[in-house]
Amino acid sequence: MGFFNKPDALPDQPGAALAPLSHDRITAVLDARGYNYGIDDDGDIGGIWDDHVFYFLRIGQEQEYLQVRGRWSRPLSASHYTAVLELANQWNTDKVFPKTYVRVEDGELGVYAEHSVDYEKGVADEQIDQHLACGVSTALSFFGLLDERFPEAVEEHRVRAQAARAPE
Incomplete structure (x- = not known):
């Protein structure tokens, strides 16, 4: 058949060229939405949504x-x-994104959600905006499912957060 063996045979696509993905373009999208975020010592952009850390x-x-x-x-x-x-495997079977996984970290579970896209050929600002919104919202859906299944973990998080805020 050979549908995928001749990438040079694709016709040129009309329209504007897409700009490369950049750190500044990501922060511009976050700024435009009014999101509160930070940049760590490694230059990674991150923030907290519904008490969950996102990068x-x-x-x-x-x-x-x-x-x-x-x-x-x-x-x-x-x-x-x-x-x-x-639960993560079932999510990955039923949903397109985000990819979810779990690993043991210092005796507790680290549970993650990731949404990744290759923008080697460039990306529009609207695509970055959609990618960030989709990545956060779908991860929060998965985390909500975890909260429903493990209410004791939600309560432990609340107790720890309250203790961290208490004056000494």
Whole structure:
């Protein structure tokens, strides 16, 4: 058949050239939405949505991939690994994005959601905006499912957060 073996045979696409993905373009989209974010010592852009940490990363050899990575903020013992793994696998089977995964980190579970796209050929500002919004909102949907299944983790998070705010 040979549908995919001749990439040079594709016709040129009309329209404006797409600009390369850049750090400044990501922050401009976040600024336009009025989002509160920070930039860490490594230059990574991140913020907190519904108590969950998110990063907006450029990865790849030419930093051409945009990845929205969120981490579920609730503490849950590694003894729940299989149950959370099965939930993440079911999510990955049923949903297009985000990709979800779980790993053990210092005796507790680290549960992540990622949405990555290759923008090697460039990207429009509207695409960046859609990518960031989609990555955060779909991750929050998965984290909401986790909150429903593990209410004890939500309560432990609330107790820890309250203790962290209490005066000494």
